Amino acid sequence: MNYTNLFRIAIRALIRNKLRAFLTMLGIIIGVASVIAMLAIGEGSKQKIRGQISSMGTNMVMVMPNMQRRGGVSLGSSSSMVLKYSDVQSLRNEATALSAVSPEVMASGQVIYSNQNTQTTIYGVSEEYLEIKKLEVLSGRFFNTNEIKDMSKVCILGQTVVTNLFGAGADPVGLSIRIKNLPFLIIGVLKDKGESGMGQDQDDLILAPYTTVQRRLAAIDYINGIFASAVSEEKSPTAIAEVEEILRRTHKLKESAENDFRVMSQTELLKTVTSITDIMTYLLGAIAGISLLVGGIGIMNIMFVSVTERTREIGLRMSIGGRGKDIMKQFLAESIILSILGGIMGVLFGYLLARLAGSLMTSHAIVKTQSVVLAFIVCFIIGVFFGWYPARKAANLNPIDALRYE
Amino acid sequence: MNNSIIEIKSLRKDYHVGEVTVHALRGVDLKIHEGEFVAIMGASGSGKSTMLNILGCLDKPTYGDYLLDGVNVNTMNNDALARFRNKKLGFVFQSYNLLARTTALENVELPLFYNPNVRSRERKESALRALEAVGLSDRMHHMPNQLSGGQQQRVAIARSLVNDPVLILADEPTGNLDTRTSFEIMELFQDLNDKGRTIVYVTHETDIARFATRNVTFRDGKIQRESNVSERLDAREILKTMPVEAIEEFD
Ligand SMILES: Nc1ncnc2c1ncn2[C@@H]1O[C@H](COP(=O)(O)OP(=O)(O)OP(=O)(O)O)[C@@H](O)[C@H]1O
Ligand SMILES: [Mg+2]
Numbered sequence: 059m060n061y062t063n064l065f066r067i068a069i070r071a072l073i074r075n076k077l078r079a080f081l082t083m084l085g086i087i088i089g090v091a092s093v094i095a096m097l098a099i100g101e102g103s104k105q106k107i108r109g110q111i112s113s114m115g116t117n118m119v120m121v122m123p124n125m126q127r128r129g130g131v132s133l134g135s136s137s138s139m140v141l142k143y144s145d146v147q148s149l150r151n152e153a154t155a156l157s158a159v160s161p162e163v164m165a166s167g168q169v170i171y172s173n174q175n176t177q178t179t180i181y182g183v184s185e186e187y188l189e190i191k192k193l194e195v196l197s198g199r200f201f202n203t204n205e206i207k208d209m210s211k212v213c214i215l216g217q218t219v220v221t222n223l224f225g226a227g228a229d230p231v232g233l234s235i236r237i238k239n240l241p242f243l244i245i246g247v248l249k250d251k252g253e254s255g256m257g258q259d260q261d262d263l264i265l266a267p268y269t270t271v272q273r274r275l276a277a278i279d280y281i282n283g284i285f286a287s288a289v290s291e292e293k294s295p296t297a298i299a300e301v302e303e304i305l306r307r308t309h310k311l312k313e314s315a316e317n318d319f320r321v322m323s324q325t326e327l328l329k330t331v332t333s334i335t336d337i338m339t340y341l342l343g344a345i346a347g348i349s350l351l352v353g354g355i356g357i358m359n360i361m362f363v364s365v366t367e368r369t370r371e372i373g374l375r376m377s378i379g380g381r382g383k384d385i386m387k388q389f390l391a392e393s394i395i396l397s398i399l400g401g402i403m404g405v406l407f408g409y410l411l412a413r414l415a416g417s418l419m420t421s422h423a424i425v426k427t428q429s430v431v432l433a434f435i436v437c438f439i440i441g442v443f444f445g446w447y448p449a450r451k452a453a454n455l456n457p458i459d460a461l462r463y464e
Numbered sequence: 465m466n467n468s469i470i471e472i473k474s475l476r477k478d479y480h481v482g483e484v485t486v487h488a489l490r491g492v493d494l495k496i497h498e499g500e501f502v503a504i505m506g507a508s509g510s511g512k513s514t515m516l517n518i519l520g521c522l523d524k525p526t527y528g529d530y531l532l533d534g535v536n537v538n539t540m541n542n543d544a545l546a547r548f549r550n551k552k553l554g555f556v557f558q559s560y561n562l563l564a565r566t567t568a569l570e571n572v573e574l575p576l577f578y579n580p581n582v583r584s585r586e587r588k589e590s591a592l593r594a595l596e597a598v599g600l601s602d603r604m605h606h607m608p609n610q611l612s613g614g615q616q617q618r619v620a621i622a623r624s625l626v627n628d629p630v631l632i633l634a635d636e637p638t639g640n641l642d643t644r645t646s647f648e649i650m651e652l653f654q655d656l657n658d659k660g661r662t663i664v665y666v667t668h669e670t671d672i673a674r675f676a677t678r679n680v681t682f683r684d685g686k687i688q689r690e691s692n693v694s695e696r697l698d699a700r701e702i703l704k705t706m707p708v709e710a711i712e713e714f715d
Contacts, residue, residue: 062584063577074565374561377522378623379550379578381543457522461561 064384068391075364082360083400085353086440090404090433091411092346098412098423100339105424107335111328113251114260115191118324119156119297121145121284121305124317139280140309140318143268146184146284148308155297158186159286161268165275167238169219169264171230176222180213180237180264182271183285190287193265198231198246206267209274213242217250218262237264238275294325353400354440361393361448372452373460386453393445394438401437405430468531469631469662470496470519475528477514477685488514489525490685496664498630501657503673504666506682512666513635515682519664520553520633521545533630550578554624556634556665560616562608562623568595569604572622579627594622598652614645621652625661632656634665638672644706650675651699675699 072079123138146161153159163182168175187193188200201212215223215230224230230244251260272278288297298321305319365372372385380388409425416423477489488511496502504512517523518530521537530537533552540548549555554575562571572591576582582590595601598618608616617637624632634653638646646669654675657663665676673679674697681689 060580063580067577070566070570074563370561371563374563375574375578376546377520377549377555378575379546379627381546381578383543384546384578458517461522461557 064387064391065395067388068395071368071388072392072395078360078364079396082357082396083403085356086350086397086400086437087353087404087407089346089350089353090401090437091408092349093343094405094408094425094429094433095411095415095423096342096346097339097429098408098425099415099419100335100342101426102412102416102423103419104332104335104339106422107331108328111324111331113192115285115287115324116189117288117291117294117297118190119286119288119294119301120322120324121286121301122320122322123283124320138282139278141281141284142279143272143281145305145308146281148304149284149286149301152304153286153297153300155288155293155300156286157289158190159284160184160187160190161281162187162283162285163268163271163276163278164282165238165271167275169223170236171223171233174223176219178216178219178222178262178264180266180271180275182266182268182275182281184268186287187265187285190285193251194249195246196249197229198244200246200265201267206269209269210267211240211242211270211274212245212266213237214246214248214265215244216248216261216263216265218259219264220247237266240274242266288323291325294323298323298326350436350440354397354444357393357396357440358444358448361389361445362451364392365389365448365452368452369455369460369463372455373457373463376455376457377461382453385455386449389449389452390442390445393449394441397437397441397444398434401434404437405433408433467498468495469498469500469533470494470664471529471531473529475518475525475530477511477518477523478526487685489518492528492685492687494680494687496662498662499657499660500662500664501653501675501677502664503676503679504664504682505668505670505673505679506688508668510682511685512682514685516633516635516664516666519631520555521549546578550575551627552630554627554629554632556617556620556624556632556637558636558639560608560613560620560640562616562619564609565607567605567607568600568611568619568622571608571619572626574623575627590626591622594626595619597625597656598622612645613641614648617641617645617649618652621649621656625656630662632661632663634663636666636668638667638669644703646672647699647703647706650697651703654699671697 121141123140125138143161146159149156149159160183164179165182166177166179169178184206185200185202188195195214198214200214201210205212213235220228220230223235229247231247233244234241235244236242248261248265268281272281286297286301288294301321302317306317309318311318375385412423412425472492472494475489475492476487479486479488492515504515506512514523518525519532521532524538532548535548537545537548563574569588569591572594573587576587576590592601592604595604598621600615600618600622603611603615608619611619638649641649650672653663653665667673674693674695676693677696678690678692680687
């Protein structure tokens with residue numbers, strides 16, 4: 059029997075039982091659709107998070123104090139005070155893999171404009187901060203070296219602060235606000251940046267000269283962190299090594315001592331997050347895969363029922379010249395057609411599902427070609443694997459017994 | 465009438481059911497020539513169906529030789545037997561055995577699907593010709609449940625004809641039909657036989673057996689009697705004298 063005939067016979071047999079064929083396929087459809095949708099959602103959120111991390115800054119290298127903790131208890135506050143402005147200077151002077159370095163001093167407190175007030179974080183930084191963090195001034199200007207030197211009470215507002223104090227879209231440049239009861243002149247407004255990958259509002263901030271924040275608002279002599287840009291993504295690891303080497307030296311750490319600071323790079327963060335989202339994607343895919351397996355078992359189940367129910371048909375086919383292998387091929391073809399057809403519908407359905415989920419989660423669900431190809435291969439294998447035993451059972455029937463079957 | 469299509473020598477068939485051995489056939493010798501029209505008769509349980517199944521290569525004898533069209537069937541494996549059934553034999557069953565929800569035409573085409581040498585156009589043409597031969601070309605797109613019992617049996621006969629077999633085997637082909645319809649089936653068989661087709665059928669009814677040229681009567685797994693039919697009936701003549709009943713075919 060040639061393959062065109064085989065295909066025709068199998069198709070005709072399936073068409074004779076349209077409803078049952080469809081119900082059998084349903085398991086595969088749901089299985090494939092959920093695998094496709096899950097992989098697409100996973101891939102979509104991965105790319106979204108990657109995008110957000112990239113938008114956080116330019117090849118960013120971050121230095122934080124290494125808070126010594128034991129059993130969740132901070133071992134004295136001194137460990138959070140290890141970074142000084144002199145460290146920023148050392149890095150600027152010595153690190154060749156860094157293109158820009160800025161200190162970061164944080165203070166949080168109430169900000170008041172006439173009868174409006176809001177709670178926010180004030181970041182004390184230097185001019186390089188804009189470039190490092192990929193921030194843009196929407197209106198007005200950023201502060202300059204003189205204002206840093208003079209500890210000027212000038213500030214630049216993020217969009218959330220603008221909205222909270224002046225209403226959405228207002229331009230408060232030139233107005234004065236009170237931060238922790240000190241008057242500050244608004245000299246600029248930042249362009250909005252949206253949520254970060256960690257769900258943090260990146261527009262809920264005020265920027266001011268680090269000197270001003272350090273002395274006037276926080277009253278401390280250390281800085282909270284250092285933000286820098288590596289000259290390129292490839293240079294990120296070099297930059298980290300340089301920073302460690304320089305800071306260990308300036309902090310006069312002994313050979314055996316642990317770092318009293320932590321250095322992270324955006325590139326590393328990206329790698330970590332990517333591997334986490336990958337694991338999540340595979341996990342989701344595997345869970346969805348179980349429903350595909352159940353769908354496959356559904357096919358086997360129905361094929362067994364079908365063989366029993368069609369015993370007389372099998373007997374007849376044998377009596378008019380069907381060999382065991384012809385019967386076997388017919389049932390295998392039926393189960394493969396069912397699973398492949400179910401696979402096609404499942405991919406379409408999964409694609410729609412992914413788009414729907416994507417629009418609900420405000421992230422794109424991305425259906426990759428690989429997962430579609432994989433789905434078809436898996437469906438073919440399911441068709442062969444779960445069709446095999448029922449088909450063999452059919453092929454091994456004795457024609458007379460099959461014809462006599464009631 | 466000299467070429468023997470079927471040649472059977474001291475053929476036996478035993479069935480083992482648990483401890484008991486049933487001797488369904490206990491030494492049968494039979495010769496059937498090309499162009500013969502043979503009716504197998506006998507009481508229930510005398511071994512008629514067993515004989516026919518062996519003749520149709522659906523079952524193998526326990527002992528004895530069976531030459532079909534000059535080939536010793538005993539030496540063939542299952543696949544070869546299937547090939548043989550496909551090319552040389554046509555079956556007609558008491559219960560028609562048509563595929564449900566499948567048109568008459570597709571049912572008739574079925575044997576040709578198992579013949580790799582038949583192309584799809586030839587297949588359709590042969591099926592149409594076979595349907596025409598049984599007078600049902602106007603019903604080719606009907607499903608079995610849209611046909612009367614007699615029509616269904618004619619579709620089954622068309623199916624048995626489609627591969628141009630050397631031998632047609634029918635196990636009680638009129639068993640489920642009323643008298644008039646039975647005679648119509650016999651008329652069809654007589655036509656086919658007149659055109660040279662060899663036919664062997666099983667029947668309980670003596671008047672149905674009288675359409676054949678020869679009767680073979682079984683008893684307890686043995687041939688009790690073989691006789692040429694002396695006053696052979698002509699189905700067409702009888703049908704002319706029979707009143708057409710109201711329940712017959714609607715057009
Ligand atoms: N598959 C089987 N297993 C066991 N015994 C069987 C089997 N088939 C037939 N027999 C036995 O063989 C004997 C002959 O059966 P067979 O079907 O040939 O009779 P038959 O002449 O066709 O009868 P009927 O006119 O009722 O159809 C019976 O005794 C029957 O019980
Ligand atoms: Mg019988």
